[in-house]
Amino acid sequence: MSEDRPAARNVLAVIPPHMGGRSTGAGLAGLVPGARVTVVESADEDPAALREARAIITALAPVTAGHIAAAPALELVQCASHGYDYVDLDAARARSVTVCNIGSSGAEAQNVAEQTFALMLALAKQVVPAHTALTEADWALPRIQQSLTELSGKTLGIVGLGSVGREVARRALAFDMRIAYTGRRRAPADTESRLGDARFLPLDELLRVSDYVSLHAPLTPDTRHLLDAGRLALLRPTAFLVNTARGALVDQDALADALTAGTLAGAGIDVFDPEPPTAALRLLKAPNVVLSPHVGGVTRETLVRIALSAVQNVVDHLAGEPPRDVVS
Template sequence: MSARQNVLAVVPPHIGGRTSGAGLARLFPAETDVTVVEATDEDPAALRAARVIVTALAPVTAEHLAAAPDVALVQCASHGYDYVDASAARARGVTVCTIGSSGAEARNVAEQTFALLLALAKRLVPAHNALVEADWALPRLQRSLTELSGKTLGIVGLGQIGREVARRAAAFDMTVVYAGRRRAAPETEERLGGALHVPLEELLRTADYITLHAPLTDETRHLLDAERLALLKPTAFVVNTARGA
């Protein structure tokens, strides 16, 4: 890289510590001709010299790309890139890359998924709010508490993250069913506590808890529409740690 090939970190405030300019700068040897700068919507001028834009879930719009005439690459510090205007990048000949899916990322999302499952089963948020509001409602809340053990967990998308979730579900003595484009190998299903491949509609009708781990594609966008949500048990919970759409 020459000195004019600056790396630009576009960092939203709520995850500023995740991909900051200072953090990126430490990745390069001191003698390297790379300058790391930070840019925000309020300071788009920092984009003008950029050859590379690094973003962690912060939108990179057509306006951002237009402000960076020399940009050649948008690097996303995530598995997806739906927050980047890929059409504008393609029109400009700008490459968009992701970090792919790593074991560490899969474990992190699986733990977050189970944190949410436990919070739902144990009514942690209502219990916390009642305590903060000096309305100790434990007897009332206890009547609605449940256990994950013995419940059916429906996993939509048995990729790397889905498999990590299934492993944890087996440790909680949950019955695991999953839906996806392909059935996993029998030995994989056995390692995941006897996970059973079923059609999506059957999963929705039978699962007590449903977790979404499918990639965002044209086929999965708005996967749980009104018709499919109507298939759920009235007591079922849905946890989405995949893309919002």
């Protein structure tokens, strides 16, 4: 059978420009032996490659119902991330197309946890306003001194104690923080014990008692705007919110309102809805925020782990092996 036929080992790798585009995906072809790998920056870019693809690897690029309909040979959509909200799962199910993430690989966990603490420390120590003031020859210490705080002794509320959430909790122990968490189910007792006798709380109670809240939940229809205006109002005015998971977990306008009103001490945000954010996003101009452009999970080391994990699942699928981390 010709390699150009739909049943051949054709793989479409979709890497949008804001994730590095074709230059980032240039090395993928050599990781899938015996396959024809086409790297594009959107799934619409090469209709012929989409039509012939048996597998799509997507790095946060949308795979819509239209894309799935236009790919009659498609068997697998492999998300190069923990998240999978950018794939139309209903359309995939209707076509019996398997959708996988890299959830069990832990590829992103280390760096996302580090980015979480980078944001927490920047907020606690007022790093950004202090730096900006000094570049303008302004000795800001008298002005920011009352806003400086410590992590030690504070309660960190973790929303989602998966692989990333557990890495965040481990680091929190090194800062002598107390740990509370919430999620769909309670963690085993030995996990709680290893994490400093972490407390399992309902979400609303966790928001009320936490000094820092860090989001590590997947984005699903049930978790979209999980933190809306009502839930943000449960946070103490001295509390900080950190989101390194998905932008749409938070009502961004409501968060901007809370920061502007001073009912929340600050926020560290690495993820936005949409990405990249538009200039009209009020959160970009809100007070007491530290922002980063979705850098959690994209260090040199992390990208290698992500790529290897995603590609290995595709290689296994093409070889007839059952895929890992099936989400639909």
